[in-house]
Amino acid sequence: MQAAPNGPTNPEWYEEGLPHIWLPYAQMKTASAPLAAVKTYGTTLELADGRTLTDGVAAWWTACHGYNHPHIRKAVETQLATMPHIMFGGTVHEPALRLASRLSAMLPGDLERVFFTDSGSVSVEVAMKMAIQYRLNKGQTKRTKMLAFKGGYHGDTLATMAVCDPEEGMHHLYGQALAKHIIAPLPQDEASTAEFYRLLKHHAHEITAIITEPLVQGAGGMLFHTPEVLRILRKAADEHDMLLILDEIFTGFGRTGTLFACEQAGIVPDIITLSKALTGGTMALAATVALRHVFEAFLSDNPEHALMHGPTFMANPLACACANASLDLFEQEPRLEQVQRIQAVLAETLEPCRALPGVKDVRTLGAIGVVELEKIANPDALRQRFIAQGVWIRPFRSIVYLTPAFTIMEQDLRKLTATIYRVLSEQT
Numbered sequence: 001m002q003a004a005p006n007g008p009t010n011p012e013w014y015e016e017g018l019p020h021i022w023l024p025y026a027q028m029k030t031a032s033a034p035l036a037a038v039k040t041y042g043t044t045l046e047l048a049d050g051r052t053l054t055d056g057v058a059a060w061w062t063a064c065h066g067y068n069h070p071h072i073r074k075a076v077e078t079q080l081a082t083m084p085h086i087m088f089g090g091t092v093h094e095p096a097l098r099l100a101s102r103l104s105a106m107l108p109g110d111l112e113r114v115f116f117t118d119s120g121s122v123s124v125e126v127a128m129k130m131a132i133q134y135r136l137n138k139g140q141t142k143r144t145k146m147l148a149f150k151g152g153y154h155g156d157t158l159a160t161m162a163v164c165d166p167e168e169g170m171h172h173l174y175g176q177a178l179a180k181h182i183i184a185p186l187p188q189d190e191a192s193t194a195e196f197y198r199l200l201k202h203h204a205h206e207i208t209a210i211i212t213e214p215l216v217q218g219a220g221g222m223l224f225h226t227p228e229v230l231r232i233l234r235k236a237a238d239e240h241d242m243l244l245i246l247d248e249i250f251t252g253f254g255r256t257g258t259l260f261a262c263e264q265a266g267i268v269p270d271i272i273t274l275s276k277a278l279t280g281g282t283m284a285l286a287a288t289v290a291l292r293h294v295f296e297a298f299l300s301d302n303p304e305h306a307l308m309h310g311p312t313f314m315a316n317p318l319a320c321a322c323a324n325a326s327l328d329l330f331e332q333e334p335r336l337e338q339v340q341r342i343q344a345v346l347a348e349t350l351e352p353c354r355a356l357p358g359v360k361d362v363r364t365l366g367a368i369g370v371v372e373l374e375k376i377a378n379p380d381a382l383r384q385r386f387i388a389q390g391v392w393i394r395p396f397r398s399i400v401y402l403t404p405a406f407t408i409m410e411q412d413l414r415k416l417t418a419t420i421y422r423v424l425s426e427q428t
């Protein structure tokens, strides 16, 4: 790893502990040393050496109310004093049941059965298991595959890697070890639509579900598609008796301008997955929510028809208390209007980047702003230049993007976009 940027002021715990840490998505031999963070507030990260960074990423798209929101903190403190955790196998509790009924009420259609897990990847695995067993319980043993999409990302576990983009994704190395699913192009123009239908028809007898991220393929490079694409998928699923799984782990809770991205297409999936902003970025929690007819396929006198899944920390009361507090904030504060304002500022202030050399595209949707370059030779080095300018932005693939907290102050947002413009114009 390259020398720690914190210099001689590195705290003792950093020097002692770092040699024992394995960091995510990092070549540990050459990666820049991580920053020693000691405090967060609002949209600010404070480092051990006293520097502060304006956060443009919101902790991997989760901290939609900013950091340390007092309402969430109070909910956790209260829950911590009462009942931090119990097993969900045989006991239930108010935070989980209230959260389940609130999610059902917020989600479109009859999405009304909530299965809690503790990470996004696992919630996708549960959705896939539901879709597979949905067939098995009906005596259809051959339909075990998913139709997923190029550019897609659904998690890092073995089962979810198999429905990510096989070439572009981060997982092509594991190809041989993964289950085989059908990976199609999203039906966006004549050629891709023809190819999508060709694969759909050819494999229909073995496909149980279509799975996609609605409107934005996030980790695949913040690739946008229109609501019409989702309507095509819903129709195709209906025509071939397939389930439609929408992975709203990134898009859920306002990020694209509506509470859920599928609302913009006016469609309802059979299964939806939620995580990232579910707890306002405070604790690990995810949910897989099924339509009534999916759940009903598991109701039977045969014990083998039960869904055999149950994470140890399923429906953790602290995490559910966070999520309830986060939903309170969506009710009490004008989050969707804030997203509209963010979109307007992002569109206005990122647009000039289009004229910079090496810039391929500039795009915004809701509280997502993207500057796509022809190529970023060294995303890590680019990140260091942003850090030197006092902002926390994490370029990946060929994009520089912002997914700020919805509560970000306009001056901080303008600082982020101005810094992107400045740093990219000094690129050459």
Ligand SMILES: *Cc1c(COP(=O)(O)O)cnc(C)c1O
Pocket (backbone or CB within 6 Å): 119, 120, 121, 122, 124, 153, 154, 155, 156, 213, 218, 219, 247, 248, 249, 250, 275, 276
């Ligand atoms: C982040 C993400 C996941 C994986 O969630 P983890 O909590 O990291 O396991 C899955 N799908 C989408 C769309 C995501 O953005």
